[in-house]
Amino acid sequence: MIDVVMQRLAAMGVDLPVPPQPMGSYVPVIEAGSMLFVSMQGPLVNGRPAHIGLLGHALSVEQGRDAAKCAAINALAQIHRHLGGFTRIRQIIRLDGYVACTDEFLSHPQVIDGASDLLAAAFEDRAGHVRSLCGVRNLPGNIPVGVAICAELLPAASQQPPADTFPD
Amino acid sequence: MIDVVMQRLAAMGVDLPVPPQPMGSYVPVIEAGSMLFVSMQGPLVNGRPAHIGLLGHALSVEQGRDAAKCAAINALAQIHRHLGGFTRIRQIIRLDGYVACTDEFLSHPQVIDGASDLLAAAFEDRAGHVRSLCGVRNLPGNIPVGVAICAELLPAASQQPPADTFPD
Amino acid sequence: MIDVVMQRLAAMGVDLPVPPQPMGSYVPVIEAGSMLFVSMQGPLVNGRPAHIGLLGHALSVEQGRDAAKCAAINALAQIHRHLGGFTRIRQIIRLDGYVACTDEFLSHPQVIDGASDLLAAAFEDRAGHVRSLCGVRNLPGNIPVGVAICAELLPAASQQPPADTFPD
Numbered sequence: 001m002i003d004v005v006m007q008r009l010a011a012m013g014v015d016l017p018v019p020p021q022p023m024g025s026y027v028p029v030i031e032a033g034s035m036l037f038v039s040m041q042g043p044l045v046n047g048r049p050a051h052i053g054l055l056g057h058a059l060s061v062e063q064g065r066d067a068a069k070c071a072a073i074n075a076l077a078q079i080h081r082h083l084g085g086f087t088r089i090r091q092i093i094r095l096d097g098y099v100a101c102t103d104e105f106l107s108h109p110q111v112i113d114g115a116s117d118l119l120a121a122a123f124e125d126r127a128g129h130v131r132s133l134c135g136v137r138n139l140p141g142n143i144p145v146g147v148a149i150c151a152e153l154l155p156a157a158s159q160q161p162p163a164d165t166f167p168d
Numbered sequence: 169m170i171d172v173v174m175q176r177l178a179a180m181g182v183d184l185p186v187p188p189q190p191m192g193s194y195v196p197v198i199e200a201g202s203m204l205f206v207s208m209q210g211p212l213v214n215g216r217p218a219h220i221g222l223l224g225h226a227l228s229v230e231q232g233r234d235a236a237k238c239a240a241i242n243a244l245a246q247i248h249r250h251l252g253g254f255t256r257i258r259q260i261i262r263l264d265g266y267v268a269c270t271d272e273f274l275s276h277p278q279v280i281d282g283a284s285d286l287l288a289a290a291f292e293d294r295a296g297h298v299r300s301l302c303g304v305r306n307l308p309g310n311i312p313v314g315v316a317i318c319a320e321l322l323p324a325a326s327q328q329p330p331a332d333t334f335p336d
Numbered sequence: 337m338i339d340v341v342m343q344r345l346a347a348m349g350v351d352l353p354v355p356p357q358p359m360g361s362y363v364p365v366i367e368a369g370s371m372l373f374v375s376m377q378g379p380l381v382n383g384r385p386a387h388i389g390l391l392g393h394a395l396s397v398e399q400g401r402d403a404a405k406c407a408a409i410n411a412l413a414q415i416h417r418h419l420g421g422f423t424r425i426r427q428i429i430r431l432d433g434y435v436a437c438t439d440e441f442l443s444h445p446q447v448i449d450g451a452s453d454l455l456a457a458a459f460e461d462r463a464g465h466v467r468s469l470c471g472v473r474n475l476p477g478n479i480p481v482g483v484a485i486c487a488e489l490l491p492a493a494s495q496q497p498p499a500d501t502f503p504d
Binding site: 033034035090091093094095101102103105106107108109110112113116117119120127128129130131132133134135136137152 | 190191192193194195196197198200201205206207208264266268304305306307308309310314316
C-alpha cells in the first residue's frame with residue numbers, strides 16, 4: 001500500500017530523523033482507542049537543539065517557524081517509529097504550540113504555522129487539527145518552540161482512509 | 169426539537185456572533201469519534217479584540233472575566249456553525265484557560281470562571297468540564313485570555329441527551 | 337479484586353488525601369467514553385499549598401519535584417474518589433505539566449518527573465503517558481507546579497486489565 005504522506009515528505013525533501021529520546025519518565029507515543037498522542041517535541045536535530053533562546057530576542061520569526069517545523073518533523077518521526085508509517089492516520093486532531101518569547105513578542109501564530117503548514121502539506125485533506133498556543137516563559141533546555149500533536153487512527157485492519165469518508 | 173442551550177443563551181442576552189477566522193493553517197472545529205475539539209478562542213468581537221493587554225496591568229479581574237466570557241461565546245459560536253446547534257453536545261469535557269498576566273497576578277481562576285460560568289449557565293447538567301489554566305507571558309495579538317474547549321457528542325442519529333443518562 | 341496500584345502506593349508510604357475542592361465553576365474529574373480527565377492539580381495539602389513561589393527563585397529543583405509529586409498524588413486522590421480505586425485504569429494517557437519559574441530556569445523535566453516517577457512507580461506497565469510541559473509566568477495562588485492527567489478506562493464490567501493486553 002502506498003503511503004502518500006511519506007511520498008509528500010520525500011517530495012518536500014523532508015527526511016524523517018531518528019526521533020528524540022524522552023527527557024524524563026514518560027513515553028514518546030501512546031495509543032488510546034482510536035486516538036494517538038505524541039509527547040511535546042522540540043526542534044532537536046541529532047539530539048541537539050537546532051535553535052536556542054527566545055523569540056523576539058535571540059530568534060527571528062523565520063527562525064521560530066523553522067523551529068516549529070523541526071518540532072513537527074520530530075513528532076512525525078515519533079509517529080513513524082510507532083506505527084511504521086502514516087497510512088493509519090485518519091486525521092490530525094489537535095496541535096498545542098508553546099512559544100518561548102519576550103514580553104513584546106506577539107507573532108505566535110506565524111511561528112506555529114511552521115508546524116501547521118508542514119502538516120497541511122504532508123496530510124492535505126487529513127491535516128485537520130484544531131490549535132491552541134501561548135507565549136510561555138521558557139521551555140526545557142532553552143528551546144524556543146514546543147509542539148504536541150494528537151491524531152485519530154483508522155482501525156489496524158483497514159490501512160487506508162476510504163475516500164468517501166472525507167467530505168470536502 | 170428544542171435546543172435548550174440556545175434558549176438559555178437567548179434568555180441571558182447572549183447573541184452568538186459569526187465566529188472568528190483561524191489565525192493560521194488550522195481549522196476552528198474538528199470531530200474525532202464522539203469528541204469535538206474547538207481551537208483556542210480569544211475575546212474577539214467583529215474581528216477585533218474586546219480587550220488588550222495583561223491582567224494585573226492593563227486589565228482588571230472583571231475585565232478579564234469579560235474577556236474569558238467573550239472567548240467562550242466565540243467557542244460556542246464555532247460549535248454552532250459546525251453542528252448547527254447544541255442538541256448533540258452530551259457534555260463539555262475540558263476547558264484549557266490561558267491568562268496573559270503580570271508576575272504578581274494570581275487571580276487566574278476568577279478570570280477563567282468568566283468562561284466556566286457561561287458554560288454552567290448555558291449547559292447546566294451538561295456543563296461538566298475539567299479545567300487546566302496557567303498564567304502565560306502573552307498571547308497572539310496581545311489578547312489577555314485564551315480558551316480552548318473539548319466536548320463529548322451524542323451520536324448524530326439521537327439529537328437529545330436521554331434524561332436518564334445524566335445522574336445527579 | 338486486588339487493587340495493585342493501592343498496594344504500591346501503600347508500600348511507598350503514599351496515603352491518598354481527601355482531594356482538593358475545585359477553585360471555580362468546574363468539576364475535578366469527568367468521564368467521556370473510555371477516557372477519564374482530571375482537572376489540573378497543585379501541591380495542596382489539607383487545602384494549603386505545600387510549596388509557594390517560583391522555581392529558580394524561591395524553590396529548588398528538589399522542592400519542585402516534591403511539588404509535582406504532591407500534585408500527582410492529588411490527581412490520584414481525585415481519581416480514587418471518582419472511581420473508588422484504580423482497577424479500571426487501563427493506562428495513563430497524558431500528563432500536562434506547568435512549571436512557574438524564573439526566566440533562567442531550565443530544569444522543567446526534572447521537576448515534572450516528580451509526577452511522572454510517581455505514576456511509573458504506582459502503575460508500572462500501565463503508567464504509559466505522553467507529556468507536554470512548559471515554564472509559565474505563574475499559577476493560581478502562587479503554586480509552583482500544576483499537573484493535569486488523562487487516563488484510559490477499562491469497561492465498568494471488567495475490573496482488571498487482562499494480562500495479555502499489555503505487550504512488553
